[in-house]
Amino acid sequence: MPLILAIDQGTTNSKALLIDAAGAIVARAAASVAIAYPRPGWVEQSATDIWESVVTVIAGCTAAATDTIAAIGISNQRESVLLWHRSTGAPIGPCVTWQCRRSTDRLAALRTPAFAAEVAATTGLGLDPLFPAAKLGWLLDAYPEARTLAAQGELCAGTVDSWLVYRLTGGKVHATDLGNASRTQLLDLRARDWSPSLTAAFGVPRTILPELRPSDARFGETVAVGGLPAGVPIHAVLGDSHAALFGHGIRAPGASKATYGTGSSLMALTDGPVASRHGLSTTIAWQRGSHTAYALEGNISVSAQAAAWCANLLGLADAATLTDLAMTVPDNGGVAFVPALAGLGAPHWDAEARGLFCGLSLGTRPAHLARATLEAIALQVRDVFVAMEQDAGHPMDALAVDGGATANDLLMQLQADLLQRPVVRKAVAELSAAGAATMAGAAIGLWGDAGPAPLAAIRDRLAPTADPQRRDAILAGWTAALARTRLSP
Numbered sequence: 001m002p003l004i005l006a007i008d009q010g011t012t013n014s015k016a017l018l019i020d021a022a023g024a025i026v027a028r029a030a031a032s033v034a035i036a037y038p039r040p041g042w043v044e045q046s047a048t049d050i051w052e053s054v055v056t057v058i059a060g061c062t063a064a065a066t067d068t069i070a071a072i073g074i075s076n077q078r079e080s081v082l083l084w085h086r087s088t089g090a091p092i093g094p095c096v097t098w099q100c101r102r103s104t105d106r107l108a109a110l111r112t113p114a115f116a117a118e119v120a121a122t123t124g125l126g127l128d129p130l131f132p133a134a135k136l137g138w139l140l141d142a143y144p145e146a147r148t149l150a151a152q153g154e155l156c157a158g159t160v161d162s163w164l165v166y167r168l169t170g171g172k173v174h175a176t177d178l179g180n181a182s183r184t185q186l187l188d189l190r191a192r193d194w195s196p197s198l199t200a201a202f203g204v205p206r207t208i209l210p211e212l213r214p215s216d217a218r219f220g221e222t223v224a225v226g227g228l229p230a231g232v233p234i235h236a237v238l239g240d241s242h243a244a245l246f247g248h249g250i251r252a253p254g255a256s257k258a259t260y261g262t263g264s265s266l267m268a269l270t271d272g273p274v275a276s277r278h279g280l281s282t283t284i285a286w287q288r289g290s291h292t293a294y295a296l297e298g299n300i301s302v303s304a305q306a307a308a309w310c311a312n313l314l315g316l317a318d319a320a321t322l323t324d325l326a327m328t329v330p331d332n333g334g335v336a337f338v339p340a341l342a343g344l345g346a347p348h349w350d351a352e353a354r355g356l357f358c359g360l361s362l363g364t365r366p367a368h369l370a371r372a373t374l375e376a377i378a379l380q381v382r383d384v385f386v387a388m389e390q391d392a393g394h395p396m397d398a399l400a401v402d403g404g405a406t407a408n409d410l411l412m413q414l415q416a417d418l419l420q421r422p423v424v425r426k427a428v429a430e431l432s433a434a435g436a437a438t439m440a441g442a443a444i445g446l447w448g449d450a451g452p453a454p455l456a457a458i459r460d461r462l463a464p465t466a467d468p469q470r471r472d473a474i475l476a477g478w479t480a481a482l483a484r485t486r487l488s489p
Contacts, residue, residue, distance in 0.1 A: 002067060002069075003026065003065055004073060004440050005069050007054060007057065007058065007433070008074075008076075009054055009161075009164060010432075011099075011262040013030050014030065014031050016058055018065060021447065023454035026061075026064055027063070029057040029061050034046070036094070041101035041102065041342070042102050043096075043099040043101075046094065047082045047094070047095045048091060051164070054164060055225060062226060063227060071233050072168070073234075073436030073437045073438075075436040076164065077098065078241065079130055079183050080096065080159060081095070081096055081157065081158065082139075082157070082158070082160075083155060085154060086171075089166065092149075093143045099130075101342065103137070107128070110127070110202075118197070119198065122189070123182070123188070123282075124189050130299060130301065131183065131184065132185065133184055133198065133202040133204060140203060150205045153207060156210070157204070157209060161239070165237065168220070168225065169234070174211060175211040175212070175213050175237075177215040178215065179239050179285060186198050186202065187284075189273045189282065189283075189294075194212070214289060215242070215439065216236050216442070217235075218234070218443075221233055222234065236437075236443060241297065242267070242435075244267075244402045244403075244432045245435070247426070248400045248431065249451075253270055253271055255269075256268035256400070257399070258399055259402050259403045260404065261403045261404065261405070262302070263303045264381055265298070265299055266298045266385060266388060267298075269293055270296055271294075274294070274391065276296055276391050278387035278388075279348065280298045280391060281298070281299065282294065282296060296391055298346035299346050300381065302340070303339075303377055306377055307323070309339070309341060310373040314369065322373065323370070323374065323408055325366060325367050326374055332372045332375060334361065335359045335360060336359050336372055337356070337357050337376045338376060339373070340485050341354070344486070347384055348486070350486050354485065355485070356484060357369060358481050374414060375474055376478075378415040379418060382418045385421075397421065398461070399422075400424045402426060416462045417471060422461045424458060438451035
């Protein structure tokens with residue numbers, strides 16, 4: 001029975017699933033990846049550590065393989081970028097992650113109404129440090145040898161997916177898919193090609209950028225690595241949020257999903273590239289063959305990471321312990337928390353905003369801070385969900401969810417209560433990996449477009465239960481806290 005290997009390279013860990021033709025998960029593996037914060041607002045990782053974590057999870061899955069691995073699907077953290085030597089693969093500098101704000105000053109120097117309008121019209125994205133174009137410019141200037149190597153044709157630049165494809169193919173392929181490319185702020189959405197005017201404006205030579213391919217293209221064949229034999233085709237490459245959307249089985253406009261990870265992404269398919277009027281981004285979800293699927297997306301910079309951060313602040317063991325503490329009180333005690341720990345993303349887009357607890361009193365206890373933190377995760381998602389409904393021009397019936405934090409029953413119930421919509425959880429927790437596997441398997445004809453039933457199975461639907469007065473109180477506290485956060489220096 002042929003197998004599909006799905007690799008999901010995330011911000012804090014790398015995961016892999018080995019899936020058989022019936023959709024059963026034969027093996028799982030995970031490895032953590034360290035994150036460094038060298039200066040306030042700077043967030044980076046070692047490209048070598050990322051690669052070694054992927055080798056580790058490949059080895060963890062191939063050890064359980066008793067049949068042929070027919071194809072590989074890759075999903076990856078998006079908007080994180082790096083440089084490396086084309087001939088040797090040696091990284092130049094760090095992988096600058098999507099959370100990093102080091103390009104803020106570069107963007108400020110470029111920011112004019114005319115340029116912001118050009119970027120939005122061309123790429124569907126706003127001028128925010130989240131996106132990689134200005135980060136690439138920073139890397140090229142911070143490491144003087146980089147521009148020399150670029151001029152000599154000896155430099156590669158790319159998002160994490162292109163780095164993995166390069167390493168898995170032994171340096172033979174430098175390519176990315178159109179979905180990942182659409183998040184760089186360098187891609188012309190309609191031409192589906194790198195924009196000459198924007199590569200020039202951001203100081204990024206086109207020659208260092210990866211080749212653009214459909215998401216289900218045959219990206220190349222592997223070299224032997226981590227127990228994986230040489231010659232296995234890489235047949236799907238997707239950003240993690242795009243892969244999760246595909247894993248939910250969403251193939252047409254009308255439904256939305258939310259991924260809860262370090263940050264969060266809400267995404268819904270659209271009929272062509274639709275310009276948002278409510279703070280969302282326009283993106284390419286995927287291209288399969290000649291068909292391009294477009295989407296609206298809202299990105300939240302700090303989501304489930306807020307729970308881990310607050311747990312550490314309170315001296316608790318982990319986010320699960322924080323949840324247990326939050327359940328000891330019936331409400332937030334008037335406390336509101338805005339987790340703008342790396343600025344505010346969609347739909348507010350305020351890079352200068354900083355985190356804030358407010359509404360504290362002599363009666364405030366750690367449990368109230370814990371509950372306010374979980375509410376804040378759900379409230380940020382609600383803000384994007386409302387913006388998505390406004391752009392769509394109609395209400396959405398439910399929210400499909402995925403990511404590690406969806407195992408938190410209290411958080412998911414809060415989400416349903418605050419949205420006043422059902423929250424739908426899938427049976428498979430690793431939906432980004434499952435989505436990449438589904439596309440890879442479909443690309444080689446192993447199964448149909450929907451994938452095998454076990455990968456698409458629904459675990460449960462959580463219906464809203466909160467009383468309106470409690471919901472209104474939470475929303476009022478959140479609105480007031482947001483206003484204070486955005487006025488902070």
